[in-house]
Amino acid sequence: MIDFQALAKSFDTPLYVYDFDHIASRYDELKKAFSGRKSLISYAVKANSNLAVIGHLAALGAGADCVSIGEVRRALMAGVPKYKIIFSGVGKRDDEIREALTSDILLLNLESEAEMGRVEAIAAELGVQARISIRVNPNIDPKTHPYISTGLHENKFGVDIETAKRLYIKAHQSPHLDPVGIHFHIGSQLTELEPIKEAAAIVADLVRSLLAIKIELKFFDVGGGLGIVYDDEETIAPYDYAQAILSTLQGLDVTVVCEPGRYIVGNAGWFLTRVLYEKVNEGKRFVIVDGAMNDLLRPSLYNAYHRVEVVGKSGNESEADIVGPVCESGDFFAKNRPLPPTEPGDLVVVHSAGAYGFVMASNYNTRPRPAEVAVEGGRVRCIRQRETFEDLIRLEKMCL
Known part of the structure; x- marks a missing residue:
């Protein structure tokens, strides 16, 4: 106590008081849930960005999901290896894109064709190939608070399935882009499993269609959003969560990336x-x-x-x-x-x-x-x- x-x-x-033993326990639960598959538990830094919190998770083996260049800097400073850092977010400035590319992090997660154009141009300017993923909006209702719903077409996040496929073909043809992953995240404080499984199935089918045209993705990023108990919520068990996602990935050799934030520290x-x-x-x-x-x-x-x-x-x-x-x-x-x-x-x-x-x-x-x-x-x-x-x-x- x-x-x-x-x-x-x-x-x-x-x-503010934080129980670091509880944080370690929650991380271990998720990592164990995905143990049957190649996986990366990439902590969503925006949930709690204290350097000690990030460093504690880095020591356990966690990566970092960052939504600003400041969070990328925090992750690097706290000891997260650069090859475990993802830079997401709807709006990235040119200087942020440039810094992320020169920092050689795992990948940049893109949310629009316009953003992909900026990343391609800056990568060409720097003479590098930018590793990217594209955030797909599967148009699934997450059954959560509207302010933290992100998976519907009415939300500002990601692109629809057909646009995503076109962008992957375009990126595959570019000498300055390397499409290595795909991403979706339908919302936060999720307490129902079916919307997560449905979204994973839609995105997994897109990965298969890309594989059929020789575009092979390495990372299947399922986002975060697992709910916690504030009052009397019935939450999703990590094992059930993992099994629902893994059940959609038959025939795909991908590393599953999970980006918990609230679940770890809430x-x-x-x-x-x-x-x-x-x-x-x-x-x-x-x-x-x-x-x-x-x-x-x-x-x-x-x-x-x-x-x-x-x-x-x-x-x-x-x-x-x-x-x-x-x-x-x-x-x-x-x-x-x-x-x-x-x-x-x-x-x-x-x-x-x-x-x-x-x-x-x-x-x-x-x-x-x-x-x-x-x-x-x-x-x-x-x-x-x-x-x-x-x-x-x-x-x-x-x-x-």
Whole structure:
């Protein structure tokens, strides 16, 4: 058990806490699930990009799925081998493409014909052959939140099957492009297996049709998106997930690439915040804490549910909104949640905050971002110091 009270006392609040043993366990579960096939578990850096987190996974053998050149740099700095790094994303600047090519990473994952044209031109300029994959949009409804759905034609991601086939033929004919992989990702927080299997089958059929015209792909990238438990969700077992995908790959000699993010780190993290005081407005109860939407945005952005616990308190519960100091009505962690009576200084723990927590934090209202702490084998270490006011203004210049 992690002693949240001790951590809050040592590092103050608001605070992020990560269980590195849990992270290792989740990685091992997925790697084992795909053990019957050549595979690469490529951690989705956007879920939690702390260098210590990436480095911990790199030491276990993970690759990195990156959606900015900054994430590519983080992955390299954290020890991920360049041949295990994928650079994805809808919009890549020319300088980002150039840096990725000169860094000689595994491949660039492309999302449009226009982007492929830029990569081809820059590769020609550099005198290299760019290893690429193309993101295919299989038009499958992932049955998830619309903001994190990515596999429908109405979403901005990828290209349709026919366009993808044409682009692969074009890339195969180019002296500056080397089409080595194919990619799809239908959404995040997926809790139903059938849409994943259906998407894999569609994309696998495309791979077979390409093989028939002598275009042989090496990497079959299934994206990420495996859901976790925030409340009472029934999630997909890693073995079932792997078997559903592998069942679509008969006759194909490909390395399966899986890009988990939330699945690896989501339930490995907690957000700690302290009660400042309570207030009641005509019967409406508010528990005001020192953390805010700038620290953990998911409840405000997605109306996302996170389990909330007041450490050491129980009984006499009544409904309350847990809110922060930011000057926005959207600044809340939970609404109408049964809570025991609280007092100033009580510690509140927001569960399942390891993914899309700190990485989406901001300095809104000139609020320094929290510290981050890792717990591994009973050992505690600070992996990011709390920001100071001086950190916030360091790059600003006054015009006098």
